[in-house]
Amino acid sequence: MQKIILFLLVLFSQTIFSAAKITETEKLVATCKVWGFLKYYHPKVASGQLDWDKQLLEKLPKIEKAETKEDFSLILENWIDELGPIKEVTPIAASKEVEYFDKNFDLSWFNNSQVFSKKLSQKLKFIEQNRFQGDQFYVYGLDRVGNVGMRNENRAHPDFTNKYSKLRMVFMFWNLAEYFFPYKYLMDQKWDTTLVEIIPLAIQADNQADFYTVMRKFASKLDDSHTEVYVYPNATAPSPKPSNYFPASAKIIDEKLVVTEILADSLAQADDIKVGDVITKVNGKTIKEAIAEKRGLLSASNEAKFLDKIAPSLLVTKADTVKVEFLKNGKYITKTMIWHDYHDSHRNEFKKGARKKKEKFKLLDDNIGYVDMGILTGKNVPDMIELLKDTKAIVFDLRNYPKGTIDDIANFISPKENKFAIYTVPDLNHPGRYKWGDGTSCGTENKDHYKGKVVVLVNEETQSHAEWSAMAFRSTGNATIIGSQTSGADGNISVFDFEGFRTLFSGIGVYYPDKGETQRIGIVPDIEIKPTIKGIQEGRDEVLDRALFFIEAGDLKTGATTNPKVNLKEIPSLKN
Template identity: 65%
Template sequence: MQKITLFLLLVFSHTIFSQTKITETEKLAATCKVWGFLKYYHPKVANGDFNWDNQLLEVLPKIDKAQTKEEFSLVIENWIDSLGEVPSIAPITPATAVEYFDKNFDLSWINTNKLFSKKLSKKLQFIEVNRFQGVQFYIDGAEHVGNVTLKNESYLNPDFNDTNSKLRMLFMYWNLIEYFFPYKYQMGEKWETVLEKAVPNVIIAKDASSFFTAMRKVVSKLDDSHVEFVTYQSSSNSNIKTYFPADGKIIDEKIVVTEILGDSLAQADDIKIGDVITKVNDKSIKEYIAENRDLICASNEASYLDKLVKVILMNNLDTVKVEFLKDGKYAIKIMTWFDYHDSHRNEFKKGAQKKKDKFKVLENNIGYVDMGIIKTRHIPDMIEMLKPTKAIIFDMRNYPNGTYEEISKFLNPQEKQFAIYTRPDLSYPGRYRWSGGSSSGFENKDNYKGKVIVLLNEKSVSQSEWTAMCFQTAGNTTIIGSQTAGADGNVSHFDYKGFHTLFSGIGVYYPDKRQTQRIGIVPDIEVKPTILGIQQGKDEVLDRALLFVETGK
């Protein structure tokens, strides 16, 4: 009798366990994954035979009613069956020359998700094996480049009063990253964890502002300095932006003024290079650093702080309270900031700056090139002037103008490969292929024989980093400065009615497959500006480069 009772208890407990209720977030996260997988893998869905957004909106009420794993799996199974039979095809074998990069690729959830029945997992496995092999309906890849673009997507804002409408946009974006962001494997937080945290935030968002804040928090987790998330502002006065009349850099949890953007505006409040800002509207710079981490996307800390400066020095108010630190004493100024746009700010900036030289010869026969100004048409004159120098300093603490090829021909004695790439395989979404590379230089016995020095910092992003990789092949190149932005690769842009966003579209690596994303270009000699150095008008990075030319160390 005791054995029978024990047996019945075991059966009963097993039944209760198997019928345990599942949470709303678990259901929705799993549905998001299935919906995205079918979108790019199911032959009929990926071909555009269904309105896939409507399909999601129709299935979500059924998902909402499912209370157990069995009920959830049955809803998904019936949904898949309603799409029609998936024909069994011959095994898909990649070309022998294809080398996959699989750090991003992971469909293990098909077998491990605790909400899936064995039958459901087998259905999804079968679809993977017999996946769509035509032209994708929802995604496209630029020829020869590889970064993806959206097509046939709904770009309209969600209905902020409709939970399922909001979830549709979250699911669309999450799966875009899941399958087509080349650096997903480098995120600091697992992408599926980001989804689980985002679902409840999106559900409770009641208006555009709260919804886009929730989405901004999702986007920030890409840890990619290329990423921006810009919402389109209305014409109301509450959205007018005002600006501090100078730019700055965060050092030791303070903002140091590094550049005057409008001389007349700065003079009105006696703002000078080297001034130290400790608070804006009674909030310390340290507090700004802490509270914006989930709202700004950056590959590393150096890039994050650089982006944060723009946030702190921009406001919605005309009158702003700013605390300064000078000679050990704190002083508060009530400043008037102005609502001039970026185009106007550039005009102010031009008026505040002295004209810069594209290239010049410094003391001791050392050449200097400002890579942010010089253009291809200037290279012949640059070569003629700087070829006799003993060293050339290429200042790339800026964004170059596509001059890498002509300069590398001058620097390199022969053609050398400096970068290789990973690009998405649209026939197997989520997988990436090693695909081609870039070379520079040519057989040139008359190449530059002096030292080559490249100056970099957190403002060196994308083309700056890629160009630095190119110049490193010269063999006599030394990188001096600090960590770069760590965002390499062509950018993929996505424009919606309510917001615009972008991310690094292809993977960029050194020829030996060392990564550059998040790490950036590692300096041979690390130098960071100091508050005192800025106040004294020094360029400590350039000074260190000049010392290296003379001493070799």
């Protein structure tokens, strides 16, 4: 009798379990994963033989009606069967010469018994083992560099009143990053969790503005400084009101906005705006409150770059007037300002004399050279070398985006060839997996290389090619890096491009030759120094000042000095 009761209890519990309800979000998350997996893995889908978007839009209403795991799984099983048989080709031999990087690769979701039947899990595994081998229909590997580009996609605005149309775009973006974003493993939040959060928000957003705000939140979760979002209106929509701008640029320091450069001098003079002015509120909102509002809408690899991205967004408006609170001489002063669209080309009358002309390279006092890497071009390098070759030190300023001059400079400063970076690139024959690619070297055998000190300046504006250049400088063994945390985003960009929405992300992984990471960390300076409000108000470049201290004082880490005139006690303390 006890055995019969036990048998009935087991049978009853199995029946209850098998009939367990499945939520809408669970179904849609699982559908997103299956649809994306088949898009890149199923031979018939990945080769472009089917209208895969159309199939998704046809299946979603049926999936919506499924109430249990069994019903849901059966729909997906039948969908896979409808695609036709798959030729068994296992095992697909991996090249013995390939070294894989698998921190991103995870198809364990196949075995999620909460939403998938055992039969469906087996079908998915079989498809992976007999996956498509050939030119992917929806993505292609960019020549030489390895990151992917989108192709053969319907890039029109979704129908913002149709949840299936919106979900198609959500599914597309999630899967593109799932399989082809090399730093997925470094996100603060698991990409699966982000999908769970975004799907309900996307369904609720029933107009362009709200939906693309959801997509901004989505993209922000990449935690990648390369990720910028561009939103464009429908062609039928009225032209948007032009933006108006504060007449200067500014930097966030200590939760305040500090004016760093005048961009429109006549406008700045009219409102008595000067470099070093401290802004504490814009339209009644503190800078701290504005920072909090922007979290979740902007993507950045680290806090330094996040603040750098926020600052310009606080200095633009569609409004006719703006109330700005300043802190001057210990007193808070509120001004009602009219900002202007001086960024327009026909507004040059506002900008006469505002920006000082920059020099590509020059001699500073005490026989020290200075090079602005943001404006130095390849054709300028020979003249730069000729002028600065006999200096005791050269400061290379990388607080900008350089113009591809690092190879020629490395040949000048390095005594030998040095490997400075290696890469991970996506394996399009096994999407989601990455391969270690070739490395890059700089410098050449050169007995007559530059013998003076080399100093490189960096900050949060040092991003991508600039960070890559800093890695090259460091590999020469003759460079000291001074400044603050860099952007932490390197690797050629991939693009998710729609008619009304465009965003970017790092497309290949960039590492030191020992496989040390740079993403999110950035280039760690040998000597850390950040600008201060006081320094900006005094008109000083504190990062350059620290570099000049270093050059004159010798080895600040040990206390040794090559210049007896330098008093080490007067030099600000160093973290390193």
